[in-house]
Amino acid sequence: MVHKAAPAVVVRDLHARRGKHPVLHGLSLSVPRGLVVGLIGPSGCGKTTLMRSIVGVQIVQSGEVTVLGRAAGTASLRGRVGYVTQDASVYDDLTVRQNLAYFAAVLGATRDDIDRVIEATDLAANAGQLAGSLSGGQRSRVSLAGALLGSPELLVLDEPTVGLDPVLRAELWALFHRLAATGTSLLVSSHVMDEASRCDRLLLMRHGEVLADDTPAGLLSSTGTHDVEAAFLALIAAHPSPDPAAREAGDL
Amino acid sequence: MNPRRTLATAGRVLSQIRHDPRTIVLLLVVPSLLIGLLAWIFSDTPVFDTVGPAMIALFPFIVMFLVTSITTLRERRTGTLERLLSMPLGKGDFILGYTLAFGLLAVLQSAVAVGYSVWVCGLSITGSVWLLLAVAVADAVLGTALGLLASAFARTEFQVVQFMPALVFPQILLGGIFLPRDQLPDALRAFSDWLPLSHAIDALQAVANDSQDAAYVGGELLIIGAWIVGAVVLGSITLRRRTP
Numbered sequence: 284m285v286h287k288a289a290p291a292v293v294v295r296d297l298h299a300r301r302g303k304h305p306v307l308h309g310l311s312l313s314v315p316r317g318l319v320v321g322l323i324g325p326s327g328c329g330k331t332t333l334m335r336s337i338v339g340v341q342i343v344q345s346g347e348v349t350v351l352g353r354a355a356g357t358a359s360l361r362g363r364v365g366y367v368t369q370d371a372s373v374y375d376d377l378t379v380r381q382n383l384a385y386f387a388a389v390l391g392a393t394r395d396d397i398d399r400v401i402e403a404t405d406l407a408a409n410a411g412q413l414a415g416s417l418s419g420g421q422r423s424r425v426s427l428a429g430a431l432l433g434s435p436e437l438l439v440l441d442e443p444t445v446g447l448d449p450v451l452r453a454e455l456w457a458l459f460h461r462l463a464a465t466g467t468s469l470l471v472s473s474h475v476m477d478e479a480s481r482c483d484r485l486l487l488m489r490h491g492e493v494l495a496d497d498t499p500a501g502l503l504s505s506t507g508t509h510d511v512e513a514a515f516l517a518l519i520a521a522h523p524s525p526d527p528a529a530r531e532a533g534d535l
Numbered sequence: 536m537n538p539r540r541t542l543a544t545a546g547r548v549l550s551q552i553r554h555d556p557r558t559i560v561l562l563l564v565v566p567s568l569l570i571g572l573l574a575w576i577f578s579d580t581p582v583f584d585t586v587g588p589a590m591i592a593l594f595p596f597i598v599m600f601l602v603t604s605i606t607t608l609r610e611r612r613t614g615t616l617e618r619l620l621s622m623p624l625g626k627g628d629f630i631l632g633y634t635l636a637f638g639l640l641a642v643l644q645s646a647v648a649v650g651y652s653v654w655v656c657g658l659s660i661t662g663s664v665w666l667l668l669a670v671a672v673a674d675a676v677l678g679t680a681l682g683l684l685a686s687a688f689a690r691t692e693f694q695v696v697q698f699m700p701a702l703v704f705p706q707i708l709l710g711g712i713f714l715p716r717d718q719l720p721d722a723l724r725a726f727s728d729w730l731p732l733s734h735a736i737d738a739l740q741a742v743a744n745d746s747q748d749a750a751y752v753g754g755e756l757l758i759i760g761a762w763i764v765g766a767v768v769l770g771s772i773t774l775r776r777r778t779p
Contacts, residue, residue, distance in 0.1 A: 302779055338621045342777045356777065361623040372614035376551045388543035389624045413554065429618070 289352055291316045291437050291468035292337055297346035299332050306332040307491045309346070314437075314470050314486075319459045321482030322472040323511070329491040330472040331369060334439050337470070338366040351436055362390055365430035369441040371422040375415030379406055379425050382414055383432065390433040400428040403458055405451065420447045427455075431462075438462065440471045444478065456481045479511040487515055494518045536627040544624070544632025548606070549639070562602065562644055566594035567651040574656035587658040588739040589712045591667070595644050595675035596732065600703055603637050603682030604695045611686070617778075626771040633683055634676070634767055641675030661745035666752060670742060673759045674735040680766035681731075687773040706732035711740075731762040 292314035299307040306329040314320045322330050335341035336348050339356020348355035351363055373382050383397045401410055404424040409417060414425055427443050438459075444452045456478075459469050463483070471482065479485050480499050487495040487502075495502055495518055503509065506517040552558055570590050577583040610616045619629060649668045652658040660667055685702060689695035709719065709727035716727050716737075727733045738755035741747040 300779060340617055340621050340777055342779050358623070361621060364621070366618065366621045368614045368618060370614055372618040374547070374551060374615060375613075376554045377547070381547070381550055385543060385547040386622070389540055389619065389622050391539075391623075426618075 289316070290314055291351060292470065293347070293349040294333070294336070295347040295349075297333070297336060297348060298344040299336055299341055299346075300344060301329075301332045301341075305491075307336070307346075310491060310493060312486055312493050312496060314468060315484065316468045317463055317466050318483040319456075319463050319469045319471060319481070320484045320486060321479050322470055322486050322488060323476065323479050323482075323515075324472075324474065324488030326474050328488045330474075330488060331441055332491075333488075334366070334441050334470065334472060338364055338439050340366075362433060363436045365432075365435035365438045367423075367426050367430045367438075367440045367443055369445075371414075371419075371426035373414045373422060373425045373429065376413065378411050378413055379417070379428075380410045382425055383428055386429040387432050392433040396432055396434075400431040403431060404428040405454065420451065423447070424451075424455075434467070436467060438467060438469045438471075440469065442472055442474070444473065444475075452478075476510070476512040476515060485511070487518060489519065494522055536625045536631070540624055540628040541631045541635065544628055545635035545639075548633055548636035552636075552640070558602070562598060562640055563647050566598060566644060566648045569594050570648060570652050571656055574652075574658070583656070584659050584743075585740075586712060587652055587656070588660075588667070588743040589710065589736045591645070591648055591652055591671050592674045592710075592732065592735040592739050593707060593712070595641060595648055595671060596678040596735070597699070597703060598644070599637060599641050599675045599678030600682040600685070601696075601699060603633065603679045604686040604689070604698065605692060607633060607683055607686040608689055608692060608695050612691075620774075620776045626774040626776075629774065630683055630767055630771040634679055634763075637679040637682075638672075638676045641679060642672050645671035645675050658743070660743050662742040666749070667739065667742045670735065670738045670752065670756060670759075673756055673763070674732075674739075677731055677735065677759055677763050677766075680763045680770070683770040684766045684773070687770055703732075706730045709733065710736045712736065731759055734758045 290313040294310060294312050297307050297310045310333065324330055332341060336343050337350055337355055339360065350360055353360055380397065383400065387397050401407055404427055406421070406424055406428060409421055414422055417425065423443065423446065427440065430438060444455055447455065459471060463469055482499060484498055485495065485502055486493055497505065499511065502511065502514050506514040508514040508517055573586070573590055574583045645668060649664065649671055653660055653664060681702065685698040686695055689698060709723060709730060710732045716724055716733060719727060734755045738752050741752055
């Protein structure tokens, strides 16, 4: 694994709203380079808002987000950061290959690169099919393949393994680790606790706050538990979250 | 902005439409069918020769407005726009790519509508048929550009469909089809001078009757062109990379 001095992502005191609702209230964290970092937490805890802030498509109220040494959303970062939204964002009325060919043209990636990502996401058999005719899991892999084009230095993946069968899930996690081994930094969100053990590091989130930032083994030993779900519950018991309504009022 | 990315976007939009043959047929045939219906309704009167040119402006304008605004709105709603804006795609590349793709369809659609009106419905054109086609194309592209702009202000498909009566119908009512524009009340007459469709209809009627010189038609084309450029520029300004 490649470790460099500067982290891939540094977030300091980030405040952000999704629509009209305050979601992140002064969040700080960092994502080291060349690792698979899991962003684990229940639905609605702010994972997507945080990821949108990192790729620079979220309006933030205050705080700093630094990605690969630059302010998030800087034009020069757009080719260096790959982003997969939670719902597969692909064109249903194009084939898998046509979807990827368009994203490749926008990124300036080569034709060989299209074949590489089709192979990596196990879509070779479906390359000529319309994306709209694929299953949910296949469509989300097309979305993932699009983010792999051009070998970005940072991959921000919002629940990339939802709805996939266990074999495919294991394959994708193996792919994530292969990418990390070549120096890519990955931030992967999930609300499935058993995926946490597959990550190099974990960020546990709840109500827009980071409860823990540790390796899976470190987390289990510091909480004295045997699985991540139990560790998560132990952390919640140790840090009772203030009433979210009172917090929102204080925030506004 | 980057020509490669603009053309890739235009090519992508065209391949999306290619997978939808029914839309292609509707786009190309519906305006001509409506013009044919109008010619049939007025078959024993001289009315078709006076309103026919305006119809060549009207139907492609409406069809392109609707198709474009709904397609771009769909892109906003499915998350593909968010994805593109997190990638190195210029906002101008996106809007211009759409304008080029639908502009090409507009050329085909207008050619079919003009050809059908003149050679099948017997619309009498005293001026140049080519000039007529040029104005018709400019007009359909105008529909595309305004549709792109309208979709920026709509959050749902329901809203975007409401923009039709809000933005398009007043232009039809004031464009000189129901009553020649010089017979409108002064205030409405002055207002109609500012609407792009009025100029499109004026230009088409001038070509059909050969009542004005080419410089007049050129001037009207310039006004339509300015509206197209204005809508495209405004459309790319209203596109936001960061959303709440």
